[in-house]
Amino acid sequence: MSRQALDELKQQIPLLGYLQSHDWQPARRLSRGRLMGLCPLHADHKPSFLLDPGKNLFYCYGCGCGGDVIRFAELYHQVRFPQALWLLREWRGLAPLLQSVADFYRIQLHRHGEAVAYLNQRGIHSPELIEEMRIGYAPGGCLRRWLTQLGYSLQSQRHAGLVTSAGYDAYTHRIVFPLEGNLYGRSLSVTAPPHRFLPGAKGGLYSWGQARSYPEVILVEGLFDYAALWQAGFHNVTCSLGAHLSARQLHQLCDGPRTVYLAFDADTNGSGQQAAQSLVRRLTEQGVNVRTVALPDGHDPNSFFVQGGDARQLQSLLEAAQ
Numbered sequence: 182m183s184r185q186a187l188d189e190l191k192q193q194i195p196l197l198g199y200l201q202s203h204d205w206q207p208a209r210r211l212s213r214g215r216l217m218g219l220c221p222l223h224a225d226h227k228p229s230f231l232l233d234p235g236k237n238l239f240y241c242y243g244c245g246c247g248g249d250v251i252r253f254a255e256l257y258h259q260v261r262f263p264q265a266l267w268l269l270r271e272w273r274g275l276a277p278l279l280q281s282v283a284d285f286y287r288i289q290l291h292r293h294g295e296a297v298a299y300l301n302q303r304g305i306h307s308p309e310l311i312e313e314m315r316i317g318y319a320p321g322g323c324l325r326r327w328l329t330q331l332g333y334s335l336q337s338q339r340h341a342g343l344v345t346s347a348g349y350d351a352y353t354h355r356i357v358f359p360l361e362g363n364l365y366g367r368s369l370s371v372t373a374p375p376h377r378f379l380p381g382a383k384g385g386l387y388s389w390g391q392a393r394s395y396p397e398v399i400l401v402e403g404l405f406d407y408a409a410l411w412q413a414g415f416h417n418v419t420c421s422l423g424a425h426l427s428a429r430q431l432h433q434l435c436d437g438p439r440t441v442y443l444a445f446d447a448d449t450n451g452s453g454q455q456a457a458q459s460l461v462r463r464l465t466e467q468g469v470n471v472r473t474v475a476l477p478d479g480h481d482p483n484s485f486f487v488q489g490g491d492a493r494q495l496q497s498l499l500e501a502a503q
């Protein structure tokens with residue numbers, strides 16, 4: 182890649198936008214537009230990460246790391262320079278598109294009674310939570326037209342996995358949750374496969390930028406579990422989007438001293454519990470303090486609340502976890 186192409190890439194990716202899409206939020210504003218916040222690169226408890234959006238540069242007074250957006254991507258994703266460039270080029274192409282898709286689906290949520298009814302059935306009703314998680318609804322049969330009007334080519338929609346090779350919306354009758362560089366869709370229909378992601382990585386732990394500042398973190402398998410806990414007032418929660426953690430998710434959990442409460446499904450066939458046991462071993466090897474939450478048989482955190490469980494009862498389960 183030429184020097185000029187590198188400069189162009191750096192100009193096209195605002196470091197602030199890139200950080201925000203990875204859950205970073207500034208804690209305070211300084212002079213000349215500079216921002217200070219928790220460092221995404223080390224376990225930071227008082228804001229030591231300085232961002233200069235004008236210069237597109239960062240520096241952390243805690244871990245001493247600093248540089249441009251490429252350096253940040255190398256450190257954050259723990260990859261070498263060429264891989265960081267690849268990730269940034271993907272992001273540059275995908276981020277604005279996924280932002281448009283998330284915005285469109287959020288508007289659809291309130292236009293479709295069946296979507297709101299499904300959320301209610303899963304115990305989700307808090308407007309703040311719907312806002313926080315940017316929950317939307319994919320009715321199907323309308324996204325392609327919308328994106329085409331916005332100027333996105335059919336080829337780019339297909340490449341992102343939003344439109345099938347036959348030209349239909351890939352997400353139909355699904356509640357959708359925007360992820361870091363991906364989109365999770367939960368089907369309303371019992372006949373369709375329940376879970377859908379775009380091709381590519383699922384991203385890191387859900388909302389890790391928020392959860393990691395807590396000394397005690399609750400880890401759940403699914404976004405509806407996350408939603409139920411968040412709504413009940415447990416904001417120290419994160420989600421692995423499945424019982425098996427990626428190397429990156431594991432690394433995130435181990436990036437500082439903390440206690441992790443595993444609240445995986447207590448399903449009857451025991452696969453969730455098996456995954457939990459193997460995760461307990463791996464985290465313990467890394468020196469993380471792990472406790473397993475014993476949910477009532479056959480329950481996940483979402484169904485625990487839907488069946489009438491409350492925050493006080495869950496707190497007791499957390500205290501009893503070992």
Ligand SMILES: [Zn+2]
Binds near residue numbers: 245246
């Ligand atoms: Zn740092």
